[in-house]
Amino acid sequence: MKKSGHSKSKKGNGAKTAIIAVVVVVMVVALGAATFYFANSKNKHSVVAPDGKVLKLTVEQMEAKLNTEVFYTGIKINGIDVSGKSKQEATEMLKGMNIQSSDEIKIAISYNEQTLLLDFSEFGVNHNIEQVVEEAYGYARTGEGQTPEQQLVDRYQKQLLLASQPKDFELSFSVDTEGVSDVVRSVLEPLEQDVKEASVTGFDKENLVFLIEDSQPGVDIDIESAITEVKSAIDNKEYDKVITVSPVIIEPESLKSDLEAAMGKISSTSSKTTGDADRNTNIRLICETIDGLVLQPGESFDFNEFIGKRTADKGYREAGGIYDGALRQELGGGICQPNTMLFHSVVKADLQVDLRKPHSWPSTYVDTGTDATVTWGGANFQFTNTSEYPIAIHAFYADQKVTVEIFGHALQDGMRIEFIGVVNSSSAPTSVEYVADPTLPIGTQSQERGSHNGINASAYKVYYDAEGNEIRREKAFSSYYPVIRARVRVGVLNPDGTVATIDPATGAVITTETTLPSETPPTETPPTETPPTEAPPTEAPPTEAPTTEAPPADA
Numbered sequence: 001m002k003k004s005g006h007s008k009s010k011k012g013n014g015a016k017t018a019i020i021a022v023v024v025v026v027m028v029v030a031l032g033a034a035t036f037y038f039a040n041s042k043n044k045h046s047v048v049a050p051d052g053k054v055l056k057l058t059v060e061q062m063e064a065k066l067n068t069e070v071f072y073t074g075i076k077i078n079g080i081d082v083s084g085k086s087k088q089e090a091t092e093m094l095k096g097m098n099i100q101s102s103d104e105i106k107i108a109i110s111y112n113e114q115t116l117l118l119d120f121s122e123f124g125v126n127h128n129i130e131q132v133v134e135e136a137y138g139y140a141r142t143g144e145g146q147t148p149e150q151q152l153v154d155r156y157q158k159q160l161l162l163a164s165q166p167k168d169f170e171l172s173f174s175v176d177t178e179g180v181s182d183v184v185r186s187v188l189e190p191l192e193q194d195v196k197e198a199s200v201t202g203f204d205k206e207n208l209v210f211l212i213e214d215s216q217p218g219v220d221i222d223i224e225s226a227i228t229e230v231k232s233a234i235d236n237k238e239y240d241k242v243i244t245v246s247p248v249i250i251e252p253e254s255l256k257s258d259l260e261a262a263m264g265k266i267s268s269t270s271s272k273t274t275g276d277a278d279r280n281t282n283i284r285l286i287c288e289t290i291d292g293l294v295l296q297p298g299e300s301f302d303f304n305e306f307i308g309k310r311t312a313d314k315g316y317r318e319a320g321g322i323y324d325g326a327l328r329q330e331l332g333g334g335i336c337q338p339n340t341m342l343f344h345s346v347v348k349a350d351l352q353v354d355l356r357k358p359h360s361w362p363s364t365y366v367d368t369g370t371d372a373t374v375t376w377g378g379a380n381f382q383f384t385n386t387s388e389y390p391i392a393i394h395a396f397y398a399d400q401k402v403t404v405e406i407f408g409h410a411l412q413d414g415m416r417i418e419f420i421g422v423v424n425s426s427s428a429p430t431s432v433e434y435v436a437d438p439t440l441p442i443g444t445q446s447q448e449r450g451s452h453n454g455i456n457a458s459a460y461k462v463y464y465d466a467e468g469n470e471i472r473r474e475k476a477f478s479s480y481y482p483v484i485r486a487r488v489r490v491g492v493l494n495p496d497g498t499v500a501t502i503d504p505a506t507g508a509v510i511t512t513e514t515t516l517p518s519e520t521p522p523t524e525t526p527p528t529e530t531p532p533t534e535a536p537p538t539e540a541p542p543t544e545a546p547t548t549e550a551p552p553a554d555a
Contacts, residue, residue: 045149047156050164059149062156066140074162075136078171087137094129094171105175107233109187109226110244116187118230120175127173136169177231184227188245193219198256200263203392203407205292210263210392210407218250262409263389267348267417269341270403271365279319279334282310283402286338287395290404294392295385300354303339303374303381310335310376322360322373325484326449336373337365338395339381341404343372346383347461347476348417349391349406355382358479361452367421369457369479414466419476424456429485434507438499440491443509447488454483 044056071090073083080097082090105120140162143154195218202211226245233241273280289307310316310332319333340363343356356372357379363371373379385391391408411417429451440446459477464470490507492500501510 045153047153047160049157050161057156059152062152066152066155066159071137072140072159072162074166075139076166076168077132077136079168081166082136087133090136091129091133094133095127105234105239107230107239108242109184110242111188111191112247115242118183118187120183123175123179126175127171129171132169132171136167139167139169172237175234177234180231180234181227184230185223188221188223188226191219191247192221192223193217195250195252197252198254198259200259200294200296200390200392203292203294203394205394208265208394208407210259210294210390212256212259212263214256215252215254217252220248220250221245222248259389264407264410265394266350266391266406266408266411267345268403268405269344269348269419270401271337271341273334273337273365273397273400273402275400276319276334278317280397280400281315281317282319282332282334283338284397285315286335287397287402287404290338290342290393291395292392294390296390297385297388300382300384303342304376307335321375324449325360325452326487332376336363336371338397338402338404339374340366340370340372341402342393342395343381343383344370344419345404345406347419349408350387350411350417350461351391351406352384352386353382353477354384355380356477357381358481361481361484362455362457367419367459368423368455368481369421369459369477370419371479415471416464418462418464419459420462421457421459421479424458426456427454427483429453429483431485431505432507433485433487434502434504435487435489436492436502437489438493440489440493442491442494442500444491445488445507446491447486449484449487451486452481452484455479455481457481 044058045062047055047057047062049055070084070086071082075082077090077094080094082093085093105118105123107118107120109116109118140155140158143151143158145151145154193216196216198215199213200210201213203209204211222245226243229243233239233243273283286307293301293306295301308314312331316332318329318331320327321330321333322328323330336359343353344366346353358369359371359373362368372381374381385408387408389409391406394405394407396403432451435448437446457479458475459479460473461476462470462473488507490502490509492502492509494500502508503510
């Protein structure tokens with residue numbers, strides 16, 4: 001056991017000896033280096049001054065001059081002397097002086113012999129002040145040479161040279177090109193111009209010509225290319241560059257002279273009116289309302305919407321209108337005649353009819369199957385200008401004659417269209433409707449309405465070429481006019497005040513007497529005027545019309 005303990009003691013003493021040896025070596029090396037440096041620092045080194053003189057300076061002397069935390073004398077930034085200033089002082093001074101700004105960007109655009117200066121005054125400028133300050137501060141703080149002494153001498157010589165040859169470090173700045181697009185667009189977009197085709201702005205009702213605004217060429221500019229060039233100039237610091245932009249002229253497809261030559265009367269429809277002054281007044285009012293109306297391509301006309309409700313305040317008068325299969329007096333009676341003239345002219349102008357309804361029985365002023373009724377809150381007439389050009393309506397009344405014309409672009413190749421109606425079948429009523437009337441003396445009769453045949457009719461568009469040859473005909477509309485039985489009121493009031501009855505099939509009075517009540521004899525309640533609903537025309541076999549009362553329709 002004692003032997004083992006002795007062995008461990010010898011190992012511990014060996015380790016301590018090794019550590020002491022290492023420490024001694026380090027101290028010797030450090031002491032040697034210090035001794036070398038101290039000895040070397042006392043040595044004088046040759047430094048060549050700018051004037052050629054050779055200066056003898058020690059390391060300490062050179063380091064005392066060079067090891068400073070301010071800029072060396074002769075250092076400038078953008079022409080501004082920063083000698084003796086710290087990096088922070090120089091940075092703050094330069095930032096406060098706003099050395100460069102976006103006002104220095106003088107990039108312009110040359111357009112049609114004009115020079116358009118772009119405004120970059122609101123742009124922020126990003127200077128590289130911190131970077132240049134570091135670069136200027138670092139000048140002569142490193143030197144060339146294989147030994148520290150040689151490097152120090154090189155630094156010192158550079159620092160001496162600054163006195164006669166100052167070193168100026170230039171700042172640069174950049175502009176954020178994100179806003180360049182807006183600047184370029186603000187200058188160029190107002191110079192662009194959409195091509196303007198010759199267009200119709202109205203219709204001269206006196207001279208029957210369209211009012212046409214002339215065309216105007218368009219101007220297109222490649223703005224995107226201009227933006228790219230401006231950004232490139234900024235990136236390349238070409239702040240005085242002039243960029244040439246050439247417009248592209250877009251010629252219009254139509255000229256005023258072309259429209260004037262092509263536009264004219266397409267169709268015209270006329271018919272004689274009655275001698276009823278009130279009815280003719282209503283017809284005249286409709287003509288005056290729609291006369292001169294211009295519809296652009298794709299625009300639609302709605303009779304009831306455009307004309308509005310027919311009222312006495314508007315000048316409409318009472319005239320005959322169809323109600324429950326019979327004529328009666330109503331405001332605006334007769335306006336279906338100018339509407340039918342419009343319907344005909346629209347068809348002959350080859351425009352699209354959207355909504356049309358025939359009367360309860362055919363009108364005498366046009367072919368059967370080619371009439372069009374309108375009533376406020378009920379039947380309506382609508383069409384759309386499906387041509388590629390504007391159209392105008394010219395409507396007038398004079399001397400018991402109503403005319404409606406459509407003006408627009410002539411039909412292709414001088415073609416014209418006629419509008420005709422053909423009766424397919426007709427069926428007369430087979431009976432009379434008799435109604436007992438306790439207000440009439442017994443046996444007397446009064447016809448309330450006449451009878452009308454049930455008719456199926458078709459309307460055709462017939463196309464003719466410029467020489468008057470028929471090209472084709474197309475079925476355009478179908479109309480069904482229902483059978484309307486005559487209605488006769490038969491008196492059933494006996495002389496003694498009693499009321500008889502009748503045979504509804506024959507109208508014969510039945511002698512059975514009925515005593516009238518003491519109160520006022522009843523009268524028929526007028527029918528409720530529920531607006532009709534539009535039903536598409538069909539060509540079903542005619543049947544007798546029911547005796548229930550229908551809503552009114554203008555005639």
